[in-house]
Every structure is written in structure tokens, then in C-alpha cells.
Amino acid sequence: MDRFFYLTFDGLSRGAVYAAFALALVLIWRAARIVNFAQGAMAVAAVYVAYSVTGATGSYWLGFAAALVFGLLLGIAVEKAVMRFVDHSSPLNGVVVALGLVLITQGVLGMVYGNEYRPVTTPFRRDAFDVGGIALLSRYDVFVFAAVGAVVVALTLLFTRTAAGLRMRAAAFAPDVSRLLGVPVGGMLTLGWALAAAVGSLAGMLVVPTELGLHPTAMDVVFVSAFTAAVVGGLDSPIGAVTGGLIVGLLLSYVSGYLGATVAPMAVLLLLVVVLLGRPGGLFSSSKARLA
Amino acid sequence: MAVNPDEPYRKQSGLLEVEDLTAGYGAAPVLHDVRFTVRPGQIVAVLGANGAGKTTLLRALSGLVEADHGRIVFDGEDLRDVKVEQMVRRGIAHVPEGRGVVTELTVDENLRLGGLWRRDRADAARALDEVYDLFPALAQRRASAGHQLSGGERQMLALGRALIGRPRLLLLDEPSLGLAPRITAQILALLRELRDRTGLAVLLVEQNVRSALSVADEGIVLSLGRVVTRNSAADLRDDADLRHAYLGF
Structure with missing residues (x-):
């Protein structure tokens, strides 16, 4: 039973990161009807910026802030300089351009920083502390929950309580x-990309230290899980993204814990297939057609 | 007295003056040298068969369709370089065909959306209250999503949302589409009331010619993107040849 509790909290912690990343994908999908396959590469670029700033200043938090600001600016730049000019007559156009951005970003990062894995520090310890005699979660996990929770609350307030x-x-x-x-639609699109890129950068900052380390392709596997989370929840639904993220996180944790880590990717793909067959729009999709 | 559309255009003092407007999609113009005037407080019906260019005309006036040539002058200002999102600030409200309700938003959110551009927040709030007074059915469904509304309620919502901006010119596209005659009559009567009370000018595109002419002061008849006649609504109703040739009754 202890093992089950441990895997549950571990899965929720991972799932929170996938939720944040899926939220970033959903933000862009809702705004532009594009699955931003470059989201992972953009997030890695932001983590490299944090790596440089932290290395130069010795402050994790300055690096953290720099990553979020860089992500925000990168989102604006990508939308204004690239995505705005994509011909949306075919959905494939946006996908191809995004994949091109992945290759360019990873290539540039490899040239600037090299292709070796670099260790990334965390602001809090990652060893789990006991709750009632059971090793459940670490201070870093608490930080992850708090950061992702803050983002979810902030985005909820933004979308439901503000004119913007x-x-x-x-x-x-x-x-x-x-x-x-009178709505400046182009400006709203830019804002959507900026927010999504910032949230994606946050997800990158949270997840990279828990994986193998910093590398130009560090977010590729995470992207697959987060994309699955977004599709499972429904690409149009922020609540679905969060729920999907937690489901994927728990699934990965349970399958890795009980069946072995090598089976976990297959479990994610199986989940994706089951949801697409049973409810193609995702668990939180609306059943009505879009009319406007 | 009917106006011959082939006569050289005589500029009249109007709120909206359209001069030799040619517009369409891509290389194929839908509208050809369209010209007419709408005066303050006037209701002008745009009539014609399917494909005559009525909806394209409204879309060109609000900037959704780019004009190939010609001029659109509103209150003395040439609108050629004015962006779509600035039109509402000039006093032009466009209720598009299909009503344009954002079905994912609630009634209240749709209405507030209509006034977000306004700097006078207090007056925007007053206008919101006025719309709820005007359409009590909407007040009862403030929290309902747009897709939960009936056709009539959606039309009220689209019209109410346009009124939040206190427009001087309302471009209204097919308000009767899919509505019961009783609801259509209520909406058209409301247009007259608004015109009388606020001086609102209305350019009304309507398939239901009898309804449109019952409320309009003047009508223009489009055929294949050209104005074939402009006349008072009463004269258009009485012109049997024109009715048979272009209006189908």
C-alpha cells in the first residue's frame, strides 16, 4: 500500500507538469487551431536561458524568472515573425512550420551549448519526506504543485474575470x-502565444531537472506525454488539459512502478488510442458543433 | 420617384455614402459600382435574390471584404483605411448573417463583449442594463451559453450586443433567418422604435421582402451585384413589374 501511495503522489507530481505543458498546447490550439509541435523545443530554449543566467549570477530564481520572460518573448516572436504568415487553408501547414521550428531551435541550441546532457539544479530538495511513515513527496514536488496550481488559478482568473x-x-x-x-484579434493571438510559451517554459523548468538533464531534445518525450494529455482531455478544454495531464502522470507512474519503465510509453499510446476511439474529441470535449 | 441607377451619382448629404463600390472575393468581384446613401435615422432595405451580393455589401461596408475600388464615406470620413476592429468605434455596428453570437460565451459575456472597446465604462454599464430592459428574455438567461438559446433569443442577443456600443449605423443581415413570423415582426418593430427614439440608421439586408419593406423608408434592389433601382419602400411595394422581376412576389 505504501508503494501505491508513493506512486500516486509521484504520478500527480509528474502529471502536474504534463498538465502545465498540455495547457500551453491548448492555449495555442484554442487561439490559432495549431498544435504547436515546437512547444517542447521553445521550452528547452527557455531552460537554456535559465541555465546561462543561473550560471552567470548564481541565482536559481533569476534564472527561473529569465526563463519565463524569455518564453514570453519567444512566443511573441514566433507568432509575429512566423506563425502569422502561415497559410491556414490546410491544418498541415502549421504543423509542418512548427516541426521546422523544432529542427531549427534544436540545431541552434546544439551549436551554442553543445549536445551533451547538462545537470540542472533545483531550488528544493528532491528526496521525499515522510508523511505518517510513508515516503510520499519531496519539497520539490510541493513546489511543482504550487507553481502549476498558481498557473491554473491565474489563467482561470484571466479567462473568467478579465476583459483581456x-x-x-x-x-x-x-x-x-x-x-x-472591436476586439484586436491579432493582438489576442499574440497574447495567446506569449502566455502559452511562458507556461511551456515553466513546465520545462519544472520537468528538465527531474529527467536526464538539459539537452536540445530534452522535452521530446515530455512533449509526447503532454500532447497525449491534451488530446485525452480535449484540445479545446483547459480543464481537460489539467485532468489529462494528471491522468497521464498517474498512468506513467503506476505502469512504471508495477510493470516497469519500458512499458510506460506503450501505456500512454494505448490510452491515446482508447480515448480517440471512444471519445475522439477528448474527455472534456463539447458535443455540440462550433457555430460561430 | 425611382432613381435610375445608371444616372451619374449625385452626392447627397448622408451618414453613409457609398460611391462606385466594387468588391468581392479574390479576382471575381461580387459588387459592381454600387452607390447609395443612408441618411441619419433612415432605414434602408437591401433587397435581391440569393447571390445578388447583399451580404457581401454589408461585409464590404464593415471592412470584412476589401473594396477593389470606390469609396465608403461615413460621417465625412473615408473608411478605406479603417480597420474592421475600428469600425465599431466610428459608430458602425454589424450584426452578421447567422447572428454572430459567440456560442461558447454566456449571454452576459456576449453582451459585455459588445462594450469592451468603450472608454466610458459607466455608459457601457448603463447600455447593458438598457439592453436587459429591452429584452427581458435575455435578462432571465444571463448565465446561459449562446448555444443554449433559441433562434429568436440569439437574434435578440446579437442585436442587443450591437446596441451596447450605441451605434449610429446598424448593418443588419437577415434578421428573420429561421425565425417565426411573430418574432421577426417584433424585431423589425423594434428597429423602427430604435430609429424613432435614438436616430439610429439601419441598412437592413432581408430575404423577406414584404417584412423589410414594411419597416424600411427606402429600398435598394441588387441584382448580380449591381443596384438596379433605389426607391421609397412604398413605391417599391407598388411597383408590380419590379416585384415580379427582382423580388419574387
């Missing part, structure tokens, strides 16, 4: 109508 959030939602669902109502 209302504009963003309207622009995503009905761009022409929104323009007629």
Missing part, C-alpha cells in the same frame, strides 16, 4: 465577429 480574457476567448471562437466588436 473575454477578448481572448471571443477571438479564439469567433474571430470575425470579434473584430466587428
Whole structure:
């Protein structure tokens, strides 16, 4: 039973990161109807910036802040300089451009930083402390939950309580109508990319230290899990992204813990297939057609 | 008295002056040298068969379709270089065909969206209250999502949302589409009331010609993207040849 509790908390901690990353994918999908396959590479670039800033200043938190700001600016740059010019007549166009961005970003990072794995520090210890005699979660896990929880709350407040959030939602669902109502749809799209890239950077900062280390392709496997989480929850649903992230995290943890780590990727793919067959729009998809 | 559309355009003092407007999608223009005027407080019906270019005309006026040439002058300002999202700030509200309700947002969110651009927040709040007074059915469904509304409620919502911006010109596309005659009559009566009370000018695209002419002051008839006649609504109703040739009744 101790093992079950440990795996549960471990899965929730991992799942929180996948949730944040899936949230980033959902933000862009809702705004631009593009699955941003470059999200992982963009997040790694932000983590490299944090690595450099922390290395130069000795402060993890300065590096952390730099990663988020860099992610925000990178999102703006990618939208304004690249994605805005993609012909959206075919959904494949955006995918191909995003994959091109992955190759360019990883190539540039490899040239600047090299292709070896680099250790990344964490601000808190990662050894689990006991709760009632059971090793459950570490201080770092608590930090992960707090960071992802703060992002979820902040985004919820943004979308439900602010004028900017209302504009963003309207622009995503009905761009022409929104323009007629005075909403700067292009600006909202840029804001969506910026927020998504910042959230993706946060996810990168949280997950890279728990994996093999920093490498230009460090987020590739994470991307697969997060993409699965987003699809499982429903690409249109922020709540679905969070739920999907937690489901994928728990699944990976249980399968790795009870059946072995080599089986885990297959379990994720199996989950994806089952959801796509049973509910293609994802668990939280709306059953109605989009009319506007 | 009917106006011959082939006569050289005589500029009239209007709120909206459209001069030789040619517009369409890609290389194929839908509208050809369209010209007409809408005066303050006037309701002008745009009539014509399917494919005549009525919806394209409204979309060109609000900037959703780019004009190939010609001029659109609103209150003395040439709108050619004005962005779509700036039109509402000029006093032009466009309720598109299909009503344009953002179905994922609630009634209240849709209405607030109509006033977000306004700097006078207090007046935007007053306008919101006025819309709820005007359409009590919406007030009862503030928290309902757009997709949960009936066709009539969606039309009220789209119209109410346009009114939040206190427009001077309303571009209204097919308000009767899919609605019961009783609801259509209520909405058209409301247009007259708004015109009388606020001086709102309306450019009304409507398939239901009888309904449109019952509320309009003037009508323009489009055929294959060209204005074939402009006249008072009463004269258009009485012109049997025109009705048979272009309006189908």
C-alpha cells in the first residue's frame, strides 16, 4: 500500500507538469487551431536561458524568472515573425512550420551549448519526506504543485474575470465577429502565444531537472506525454488539459512502478488510442458543433 | 420617384455614402459600382435574390471584404483605411448573417463583449442594463451559453450586443433567418422604435421582402451585384413589374 501511495503522489507530481505543458498546447490550439509541435523545443530554449543566467549570477530564481520572460518573448516572436504568415487553408501547414521550428531551435541550441546532457539544479530538495511513515513527496514536488496550481488559478482568473480574457476567448471562437466588436484579434493571438510559451517554459523548468538533464531534445518525450494529455482531455478544454495531464502522470507512474519503465510509453499510446476511439474529441470535449 | 441607377451619382448629404463600390472575393468581384446613401435615422432595405451580393455589401461596408475600388464615406470620413476592429468605434455596428453570437460565451459575456472597446465604462454599464430592459428574455438567461438559446433569443442577443456600443449605423443581415413570423415582426418593430427614439440608421439586408419593406423608408434592389433601382419602400411595394422581376412576389 505504501508503494501505491508513493506512486500516486509521484504520478500527480509528474502529471502536474504534463498538465502545465498540455495547457500551453491548448492555449495555442484554442487561439490559432495549431498544435504547436515546437512547444517542447521553445521550452528547452527557455531552460537554456535559465541555465546561462543561473550560471552567470548564481541565482536559481533569476534564472527561473529569465526563463519565463524569455518564453514570453519567444512566443511573441514566433507568432509575429512566423506563425502569422502561415497559410491556414490546410491544418498541415502549421504543423509542418512548427516541426521546422523544432529542427531549427534544436540545431541552434546544439551549436551554442553543445549536445551533451547538462545537470540542472533545483531550488528544493528532491528526496521525499515522510508523511505518517510513508515516503510520499519531496519539497520539490510541493513546489511543482504550487507553481502549476498558481498557473491554473491565474489563467482561470484571466479567462473568467478579465476583459483581456473575454477578448481572448471571443477571438479564439469567433474571430470575425470579434473584430466587428472591436476586439484586436491579432493582438489576442499574440497574447495567446506569449502566455502559452511562458507556461511551456515553466513546465520545462519544472520537468528538465527531474529527467536526464538539459539537452536540445530534452522535452521530446515530455512533449509526447503532454500532447497525449491534451488530446485525452480535449484540445479545446483547459480543464481537460489539467485532468489529462494528471491522468497521464498517474498512468506513467503506476505502469512504471508495477510493470516497469519500458512499458510506460506503450501505456500512454494505448490510452491515446482508447480515448480517440471512444471519445475522439477528448474527455472534456463539447458535443455540440462550433457555430460561430 | 425611382432613381435610375445608371444616372451619374449625385452626392447627397448622408451618414453613409457609398460611391462606385466594387468588391468581392479574390479576382471575381461580387459588387459592381454600387452607390447609395443612408441618411441619419433612415432605414434602408437591401433587397435581391440569393447571390445578388447583399451580404457581401454589408461585409464590404464593415471592412470584412476589401473594396477593389470606390469609396465608403461615413460621417465625412473615408473608411478605406479603417480597420474592421475600428469600425465599431466610428459608430458602425454589424450584426452578421447567422447572428454572430459567440456560442461558447454566456449571454452576459456576449453582451459585455459588445462594450469592451468603450472608454466610458459607466455608459457601457448603463447600455447593458438598457439592453436587459429591452429584452427581458435575455435578462432571465444571463448565465446561459449562446448555444443554449433559441433562434429568436440569439437574434435578440446579437442585436442587443450591437446596441451596447450605441451605434449610429446598424448593418443588419437577415434578421428573420429561421425565425417565426411573430418574432421577426417584433424585431423589425423594434428597429423602427430604435430609429424613432435614438436616430439610429439601419441598412437592413432581408430575404423577406414584404417584412423589410414594411419597416424600411427606402429600398435598394441588387441584382448580380449591381443596384438596379433605389426607391421609397412604398413605391417599391407598388411597383408590380419590379416585384415580379427582382423580388419574387
